[in-house]
Amino acid sequence: MRTILVVDDEASIRESLEGILQDEGYNPIFAETGEEALAMLGRELPDLVMLDIWMPGMDGLATLRRIKEIHPGLTVIMMSGHGTIETAVKATKMGAFDFIEKPLSLEKVLLSIQNGLKVVDLAEENRNLRRQLGKDYEIIGTSQPIVQLKQQIAVAAPTSGWVLITGENGTGKELVARAIHENSRRKDRPFVEVNCAAIPEELIESELFGHEKGAFTGATAARKGKFDQANGGTLFLDEIGDMSLKTQAKILRILQEHKFERVGGNRTIEVNVRVIAATNKNLEQEIAAGNFREDLYYRLNVLPFHVPPLRERLVDIPLLAEHFLRHFCSKESRKIKRLDNEALKAMMRYGWPGNVRELKNIIERLVIMVPDEIITCDHLPDVITRGRENGKTRGALSGLQLEGASFREAREEFEREYLLRKLEENDWNISRTAEAIDMERSNLHRKIKAYGIELKK
Template identity: 70%
Template sequence: MMKHILIVDDEESIRQSLEGILKDEGFKTTFAANGEQCLQIINVEDPDLILLDIWMPGIDGLETLKRIKQTRPHQLVVMMSGHGTIETAIKATRLGAFDFIEKPLSLEKVLLSIENALKIGQLVAENNALKEKLARDYQMIGESQAIKKLKEQIKVAAPSSGWVLITGENGTGKELVARAIHQQSGRSDKPFVEVNCAAIPEELIESELFGHEKGSFTGATAARRGKFDQANGGTLFLDEIGDMSLKTQAKILRILQEHKFERVGGNRTIEVDVRVIAATNKVLTEEIKNGNFREDLYFRLNVLPFVVPSLRHRKEDIPLLCNHFLHFFCSKESRENKTISAEAQQCMQAYDWPGNVRELKNLIERLVIMTPGTEIKPSDLPQDISNIATTGHLSVTLVEDLPDSYKEAKEIFEEQFLIEKLKKNSWNISRTAEEIGLERSNLHRKIKYYQINPD
């Protein structure tokens, strides 16, 4: 597409000269004789670049530049002047000018400045497009009270500098919360660096986090910056921090306290300004009791605690999530848009989703690829989901001889209810107690009373 350049100069000879040069180079040109005309033109047109003279009648070029930037902060502007001084050039640059060219104009300098400015403009546009795509890919979908509350907590906590600890089951979207906190913080224009602590071998995690010097170990053929170094000024997201060794936890604690570290094999102290956001699917208070997690590190990280709700606690969001993933995967796979029947939707809302949003997303991708028609029906769903509509949430055993008393019937149901909930929470007592609204000690007593044991 032909690039559009607006030429603003009170000298007609310069406007005509620039017009001839730029048209020969394949540009579309528009003219303005003063600052007022320039401002009127950009209200109705969208030039890719403005060549703006400084000395003009009426409002001068610097004032015109200031007004342009107030309404169009990303507009590319190259200033021109036959009375240029270093002070004027500095002022123009501070106001947002890309470049400053002295008159009499050199053809080579004008074209080089335009070329460089348009390259930068293209990079900025691509960067903004990538940021928008990233924001869409990592947006939090849902209108349930649980999600609304979580979004409000993020809005309040994000602008602060406090460290964050995010807890929740696998697949609930802890990374989405971390990214939302970063995007709404004062560090949003700085790096967001993610580390999956569970995926890095123990012998490599120190090098991954802190970096290493050349020759510090076999295979270290060059010095390397670690994740803390890369995240300087921004946010470091430590995912699955509950899987980190006690040795590494001690070093993380030191960095949080002192804001400095040394690379593996090095002796130079490196200072960093990093906001740490940690996440885990484990109950860290239990890990502390079992000697697997440092209590002092827990209290350091747990300044701003966030709990991401499981999908079974916000089932009203399932239709929104389904539609979002359907649109995403139909576009990605270049498939015809699909819909989910009301019956299939009911099955999906009745299911408890032990894998949470990640499980739902994976299922929708599979259905988009494998379902031959445009409507997804219960018969297209996995059997454990399609059967939910008829079996219900609990598989309550029917007995031929009903119990004589209400107390006995209640105990039969309670025992089966507790077994089902414990299974779905992988026999994690703390998580089960939280889900069903029961004190942990009370749940322990009931497990002992009914003599419930893992299968």
């Protein structure tokens, strides 16, 4: 039952509303004064409040102001037998949902309550969707590169600096861009994505800046571009390394002047947009080859981020696999499946040239195609069970002992073996090893001690 708080000093109003609301399946509770209503709100939060304006002591408008200060999302319907347009406008500006005149009309009361509760439901649905969206774009992993990446995001996101994200295909560059947006002051404004590699050269200017009616054949109406749509929010330019030099020049002008003109137009449009760019190319090499503007590179590269490939964070595979298994089992309405230790061991031997995207796609395939609850090596694609290197993996970590191990134990065993390999590669020099794996020297010391690794001289 939805709870409705009725605040009115007239006993006849409270009695009539009690019968009406109970007949309609609501749970009415009552207060005679504004002070009593505020005290009740401290103990119990109703779904909706019906508040009289003219009351002894604290009047309805003063009570509304205090309610909105304490519970800004609470839906409040004002009632008055002496209402004026000026009072109704004032109450609305203060956050009231509706204004009902006395004597109360049964139909109007119920309609206003129904509409108010719809707003409550929509607000709750929006909160749930935002929470779910946050989970969908969560960066999974506890490896050192991912921990450092999350720390970078926490520091950079609240600022207004432009961002350049680099990394191989499938590493999660868009995920990082969304995380930056969701943790910024622009999170309630649009996040607009443009894949620069997917838009034909002759259309990219129209896509980014919009066009006026008649600007070219087929332009039958004016259209806003991505910069317009992202005004006040974030524009994510994915694969910016594939953008032509001509378009790069226009992007540079917008970043410098915060204004542009639509294709076929001469009106200057000003925008406030935070640009996040991403690429899988080495832009410094592209600059040397004459394919990318050096001034644009330095303009974008204010806050550089690098997303590590999966082969450099194999310790995160158990967490990622478990996350994707739960996601796709829920999506496909299947029982939760899990990988056995041999299957997990095979996955941690593989080089993952397609990175996290490849892992995600394989887990989805396994969830759909494998009828068993336990996924074994027999279910995995041959490319994984053969441990094919694809030129990017160092080979199998044959020293792993995962029989009967939990996910946590498997991660620890992998991390120990990984550190042993890296120490050996760097002649057991801790400083060089720490630099090679991008880990603080003190942190590496702690892990060596925790895993009981004996340093060789």
